[in-house]
Amino acid sequence: MLSYIVRRLLLSVLTVWAVSMLSFAIIQLPPGDYVSAYIAQMQAMGTLLSEQEAANLRILYGLDQPVYVQYLKWVGLAVQGNFGMSMEWGRPVLDVIGDRIWLTLMVSLSAVVFTWIVALPIGIYSAIRQYSLGDYVFTFIGFIGLAVPSFMLALVLMYLGFVLLDANIGGLFSVEYADAAWSLDKLWDLMQHLPLPALILGLAGTAQMIRIMRANLLDELRKPYVVAARARGLSHTRSVLKYPVRVALNPFASTIGYLFPYIVSGSIIVSLVLSLPTVGPVLLKALIAQDMFLAGTIVLLLGVMTVIGTFVSDLLLMWIDPRIRMEGR
């Protein structure tokens, strides 16, 4: 058990390292170094940086040193919570991101929860009632969910909301709460706005999960231990719900490691369509404006967030499958 956790933890660290390299690469990609870009930006906004200040910045980021030193300095600063300045906004990157990273997390998590709540029972139903009308209906909906990219679904739903309800169904907050400080009312308002993005983001994953669950369960249902359980006098429903569902949950749970990055990834583009105040729109703007500290930081934070999410789902998997728990005992 311990060796399993250690292994997953090492993998997480490895992933964080890879993400940090990639984020740094994104910062480095545009031509010219960012201090010159920053100085130019400041000048455009009417602030003149003195030679001394510019030199200090260069030393801070190690621009006169090899790339790996620059990377290490950047990581060192990032660990202390200093992600640099956003050129476009003229403010520290963390200030710009602010609540947005938490809102991204909220939206993504609610999509994961949606996926689980919907996919589990439907997958079980579809497997037990294979080839029934309901199975066909869900299979069809599942295929649609799989085929429609989430941002297109968002577009179509926005359009329908506009035409049919004459309302903007996007956003995460009502107007009066958008800039208000956090309060219980604001939280409640958020809760009311979450289901739609959760549905849009979760649908594709749900469709996939239904198919995985159905296929796994069908495999399991043919296994002798189900017959054995029935031969012992368990009712059909109970023999299915207790045994194979439990086993079929394994591959299911192991996919949530991939589900979370997938949903986070989708949330970026869906947020743009639905104008959700997540990091998505900021990232796009930053990339277009080549505001690389901001963009790199967002990619880094998203990566770290998914790594944590994946680690949590690994722990969950361990709790479900005793074979992993027993490992290395």
Next chain:
Amino acid sequence: MAEAVVTGGAFTTAAEERISVATQWQLMWWRFRKHRLALVGGIVVIIFYLVVIGADFLAYSDPHASEAQRGLLPPQFIQFFDEGRFRPHVYAIKGKRDPVTFKRVYVADPEDKIPIRFFASGFEYRFLGIIPSNVHLLGVEGTTAEESIFLLGTDTQGRDLFSRLMYGTRISLTIGLASVALSLFLGILLGGLSGFYGGAVDTVIQRIVEVLRSIPTIPLWMGLAAALPREWSIIQVYFAITIIISLIGWTELARVVRGKFLALREEDFVMAAELAGCGRMRIIFVHMVPSFLSHIIAATTLALPAMIISETSLSFLGLGLRPPAISWGVLLQQAQNIQAVAISSWLLLPVVPVVVAVLAFNFLGDGLRDAADPYGI
């Protein structure tokens, strides 16, 4: 089904007798044929690629011919009958002043009929990039198609959406193919190495796959795509996007290949070939590859939709292909503004081919995957 339930050697031996004369590919075809949806999917995919080849022929208007005057025209339908006789025509579009708002509005004039001609001449193109031609499926008499046929309406710059969709199909589907080909190469190479050599090679490659799969792809793509120099040509961007998409997309294919290699390594027939004194290369290429080639084809088909969606998403964000390139994603950029869509709903139409193509590839891939295992249940 029955074979499985009746625990039966007898059943399978007899079944094998019946089909023992068929080759593997014949078996797969028989199995595939039974899969209705997969057949339909296959036909749709073929139609899509016919469009890719014949986009210039099917488009009746020059996709870049813009005319602000014709901006955001709604779809106009072809009238097939004129006074009870088959005489296809469209109504001419006339600009008028709205008496209340004094804005120019365009209305179809039923009095002014423009006859449609088939295989008419229009703008010049090179078929397959080689043969010069100006023949198009549809054309009009007396005027130009650009000014008269708007099957799916026009965009803000007055370009014909139908013709643009034809060209978009060409780019979106070939970029998908190109990315999948590159992913396949990477996937087979790395998956094969991983599955065949095992040990440290396997561990390293598996960790890379796991790391790549646990990073959210879209932000990463965005970051990489945004770094492409603005001054690059369409072709350069096209290939850069292909590479960016496949750099992350190969993991799934590698997983399939590795899994097959690992499973096959343990199979009795591989052991038998080894005992019979076959060389390593012969075992890989004569015994192992044919038995999972079909799986690879299926996995590739299933990987294509993801590639198509990736391109569409990036281009939609303005980070992938950029105008004047035309792809489904570029076309959808016009639908970014929801107020515009609410008024001109036909701007959402490029969603349809994306969904249809993705569905078709999925059905086809599912059918292929089932058929790839002709001896399975």
Next chain:
Amino acid sequence: MQTTLTQNRQAPLLSVRNLKTHFFTDEGLVKAVDGISFDVRPGETLGIVGESGCGKSVAARSILGIVERPGRIVEGEILLRREPQNGRAAEIDLTRLDPDGREMRYIRGGEIALVFQEPMTSFSPVHTIGNQMVEAIRLHRKVSPRAARERAIEMLRKVGISRAEHRVDEYSYQLSGGLRQRAMIATALSCDPRLLIADEPTTALDVTTQAQILDLIRSLQAQNGMAVMLITHNLGVVAEMADRVVVMYLGRVAERGTVDDIFHNPRHPYTQALLRSIPSVESTPRVKLPTITGSIPHPYNRPRGCPFHPRCPSFIPSRCDQTEPALGPVGPNQEASCLLYEGA
């Protein structure tokens, strides 16, 4: 032997009459079991033999009402007899019960228990052995979880599993094949069934373990006085264990009789051929064993007439391929379905 004889005169515990279980597959109709009849008497061991695919296992599953779709019992009766008590009928036709109903579920595991071939996969991999045993016990006995657990440990001990109080909390993948099959038997017997159906209980085990498991079944049978229906393709096992034998071929009963009759005086050409193909110490070394010519026909196109006629050495042209033989007496305690003996 003495007890067996007296018990033989009792009314059968289970009577299968003209049972037909068919599978309605996409490729066609498979008559997996096509009109079989036999009795199981209290305390005896009935061996059911035949090549794989002859319908033995489907017959066993039909008795328990757990035939999977697209299979279905289409005809016949499965009569279970028991002491009449508090309003329960003394004789009950299992084919008429709702397969997922209360009554049937009570019988499954409670009166008729099943042990089958795959000990590797007969336990859920994600639950402990004890969990599954306790569940079975509490389904059939009104006892506390603690008492059920005690019972489970006692049963595990009874089937010869050492450190039963530890094993009860282990998962099936932690046990060896032989131990797993023992645990399986312990689970099956935990509710004192009157009939144990053992479907190829030893096929997946190595020879030494096979013998141990068979000994175990025999000694438990002697202790509990239950009947055993032993399904196997291994004639040696049948000869060792069974009192009476039913030989099946392509979903039908080819021959049935006492173990002595079947082994020393087989009448059906199929039984004779089967017995000839067993290696024995008397066989001449380095001479090929006689095999049954041809292979089992595909169930979708079962031959007309006697199903065995294409492979039969005593095939009578234009008779065996036309007429379906019925089961008829060929000795005092022996019946065969063969036209050689019909009307003779």
